[in-house]
Amino acid sequence: MRIRLGRIERYVLAQQLRALAVALAVISALVMLIDFVEVSRGLNSSGELSGARIFGLVLLKSPTVIIQLLPFVFLFGTLAAFVGLNRRSELIAMRAAGVSAWRFVLPAAGAALVLGVLSVTVFGPMAAAGDGLWQRERGRISGSTPGSDAQQAVWLREGDAARQMIIRGGQQDPASGRLLDASFFIYTTTADGRRTFSERIDATTASLTAGRWRLTNATGAQTGQRAVRYATLDLPSNLADEEAFQRFARPQSTPFWSLPNQIQRIEDAGFASTAYRLRLQQLLATPLMFAAMSILAAAFSLRLMRLGDLAKMTVAAVVLGFAFFFVNQFSSAMGSAEVVPPFLAAWLPPVLTALAAFTLLFYTEDG
Known part of the structure; x- marks a missing residue:
């Protein structure tokens, strides 16, 4: 017409x-x-x-x-x-x-x-x-100066409907992007929708590659059980390598075409x-x-x-x-x-x- x-x-x-x-x-x-x-x-x-x-x-x-x-x-x-x-x-x-x-x-x-x-x-x-x-x-x-973020703690969160992980890195290596002195707090979701703490894993370093976290010199302890040591440990991740350490942009700074993916990404991270x-x-x-x-x-x-x-x-x-x-x-x-x-x-x-x-x-x- x-x-x-x-x-x-x-x-x-x-x-x-x-x-x-x-x-x-x-x-x-x-x-x-x-x-x-x-x-x-x-x-x-x-x-x-x-x-x-x-x-x-x-x-x-x-x-x-x-x-x-x-x-x-x-x-x-x-x-x-x-x-x-x-x-x-x-x-x-x-x-x-x-x-x-x-x-x-x-x-x-x-x-x-x-x-x-x-x-x-x-x-x-x-x-x-x-x-x-x-x-x-x-x-x-x-x-702010380049490299100043390396001296600050890094907090991340990711997961899905069944499991959530809160990740803390004492520092971030500016050269490799690895987390140093990292701790992973893992929560599981029950049938009624409640989240319960299930495991904590501490590692000397944590690197994110190919959809997984590679932990070195890790110690993990589940609720009510003795700690277990690992030379290396892999944990599945749904974070993209290039997005993992980026802060979520403000709503006003997010383009219209990127908002649906940003919303999905934020909800997948539990926010x-x-x-x-x-x-x-x-x-x-x-x-x-x-x-x-x-x-x-x-x-x-x-x-x-x-x-x-x-x-x-x-x-x-x-x-x-x-x-x-x-x-x-x-x-x-x-x-x-x-x-x-x-x-x-x-x-x-x-x-x-x-x-x-x-x-x-x-x-x-x-x-």
Whole structure:
């Protein structure tokens, strides 16, 4: 099915895209200016970083914040586009010619939906990669030195539904990646779902290769039994060699396409994946939020100039947009705290925004 837009729809859509570009540029400039000041004060207290270096760090840090503020880009951009059309009496002419508001509001919402999909599938992963680089660079600049992790204890966890292992390494050899002075605490899962401690194994070294832990000079003791010594001992592992000693990235630093595997990996390790499930559902609901914000802004700006109160309606749209944004933040907090399911916490705010926008548009268009 081929969707064809008339001249009016194309004109209104062009006005909306131009206004969205301006709104995006303004918000991006404000975010980057704030981040530049923050990075300059936080990481450049000694004055060793050049302005170009600070700007490069800002380019890594700012996109994640800008993407979080994209609902306001669609709110302010669409509002500016339709208010401009209204002030130039172009909307009056369209309505007088019998053009329904749905003809130019729905294409605007469709454009927001498409841009939302692109932001989730293309721009979001790029911003997530930049955020991961920013976190590493910040840690390195703020005082971490190569090899410092070798002096810190390493904690890992892995397993499945039948068995869980908590692994502690006194140190990690930076040259070979082996764990030194390692301890393995093994738990088994009973039929009723409870985990019971079954065995502890201490080893001089522990190396992860080919889906197994190779322990040397190990001593193992099961509950209620005498200790047994092993020159070498192999334990099955479901950790990938290249991922084993990497910390789980923050939900904001995890690309959309990697979230399902990350959730599975976290759950296989026995950790709670609520924050990552919430992040995945929020990304899936993002296009709907963008479209709802566009419809909301358009509905508030359709009031004819001769009827007055356009300024009040514009302010009301901005206030209502901020209200829905704070509802979204509150819902996210409730989802992170597991007060409500992640699916409900992610989808409720955009659905409420869309219902409010459609209700206002029906009232404005059909009375």
